[in-house]
Amino acid sequence: MYSYGDKTRAIELYFRYDRSAAAAINELGYPNRHTLGLWHMEFAENGDLGRGRHRHCDDLQKRAAVDHFFDRGQCLARTVRQLGYPKSKELLASWVDELEPGRRRRRAKAGSFTDDQKREAVIALASRKASAQEVADAVGVTRAVLCKWKNQLLGEEAPCKTEAVPKDMADDVDALRSQAAELQEQIKRLELRKAILEGAVELLGKGQGVDPGMPTNREKALIANSLRPARKLNEMLSELGMGRSSCQYQVEAMRRPDKHAGPRRRISEIFAAGDGRYGYRRVRLDLRSEGVRVSEKVVARLMRELDLVAKRGKKRKCSSYKGEISDAPENLVKRNFHADAPNALRLTDIAEFGIPAVKVYLSPVVDCFDGMVVSWAMSTSPNAELASAMLDAAAATLSEDEHPVGHADRGCHYRWPG
Incomplete structure (x- = not known):
């Protein structure tokens, strides 16, 4: 309860701050807006806060309070809170019994x-x-x-x-109980599924969206055993879609010694000796030379389990650009590859072909008039000798008065000095 001094101080601050309830409450720390409003109403009507005296209520105010009580669901606290009077619920109850005897509903124990x-x-x-x-x-x-x-x-x-x-x-009420039981069973299944998913993430290293139907039987057995004895085995196997006999078989199989322990260790040694460049076929050949007979599938599976991946060299593409080793010739064609007569405009370039034995480079000369291949040369290296042989063969097809324009990509083999 607030003293007369507390109430007076709050009202004085309320008027000092231009009737700002928030400013007065922030400074004092009390009361709430509703209580401050009641104090202001009392001060405005009586010119004082009454120093604890009860405000006198006439018959009209009593009747208004009683009518409000019956119109708002017969709640004493709600009527006192909304009207701001009388002082207590007991006083309001006495007014109701006085004006409407026997009408007020009394709560039973x-x-x-x-x-x-x-x-x-x-x-x-x-x-x-x-x-x-x-x-x-x-x-x-x-x-x-x-x-x-x-x-x-x-x-x-x-x-x-x-x-x-x-x-x-x-x-x-049995229908409500049945509904509650169904909800409980559904929650139980969802909790079990959540536990299985968390076990799959923790034990198998799978992603957060792992599906319990995707793991193998061995992985399912690992998940089921990790959740026991907190969960029932039958419930987990039903959720995982696995039979009890299959689970028992996987458990016994995991207890047996690894029959590939020797090849597994030797595969790691062979892979390390080859500087990580041997695939499963090469590893299997080395194992066979030592008298260890295993199939390629077994070797490949063991290497996957050991996370052994052979290194692969990067494919190197041929590039004729070696920098500006000479003055760049002028581009006479400027992407206009149309020719009105034979032997007026010729194009050339070098193409790379990969065959099992070696790489081969082809350098043809094409006439832009009809697309005819005038000459060509082949070599195992894209060098200036290949370009010179191609040009000599192309020049041999011309007469003395024919001087065609030749267009190339300005590669180093066309611009090599000499």
Whole structure:
């Protein structure tokens, strides 16, 4: 409770700050806006805060309070809070009994209700269209007591309101209990699935979106064993889609010694000796030379389990650009590759071909008039000798009065000095 001095100080600050309730409350730390408003109303009507004296209420104010009480669901606290008077709920109750004797609904004790009455109250709460407080007022108990009955009959997880209520729910609460049991079973299955997914992520190193149907039987057995004894084996195997006999077989198989322990160790040694450049075929040949007979599939699988991946050299593409080793010739064609007569414009370039034995380079000369290959030369190296042989063969097809324009990519083999 606030003293007369506290109230007076709050009202003085309220007027000092131009009737700003937020400024006064921020400085004092009390009261709330509603309480400060009541103090201001009392000060405005009486010119003082009364020093603890009760405000006198006439018959009209009493009648207004009683009418408000019956119009707002017969809640004493709500009427006192909204009207700001009288001082207590007990005083308001005396006014109601004085002006409307016998009309006020009195709440019964929670222990005086039978089990059938409690079930009917819970059904009304679950199938209500109004607020829970109105249902509690209609039953004659507090909202807290009504929620306690619901928790006792349906459990704390059951919702306080259902969208669709069966017709026979008014006669029996078994439908609500069945719904609560189904929800509990669904939650249990979801928790089990979550535990399986977390086990797959932790044990198998799979992604967050792993599907329990994707792991192998051995991986499923590992997940199931990791969750025991906190989870039942039958429930986990049903969720994983695995039979009990299959799980037992995988457990016994994991207990047996590894028959590929020797080849596994030797594969790691051979791979390290080859500087990580041997694939599974080369490793298998080395194993066979030592008298160890294993198939290529086994070697490949063991190398995958050991995370042994052979190095692969990068493919090097041929590039004729070696820098500006001489003065760049002028581009006479300028991307106009049309010719009106034979032997007027010729194009050339070098193409690379890969054959099992070696790489071969082809240097042809094409006439732009009809696309005819005038001459060509081949070599195992894209050098100036290849370009010179191609040009000599192309020049031999010309007469003395023919002087065609030759166009190339200005590669180093065309510009090499000499």
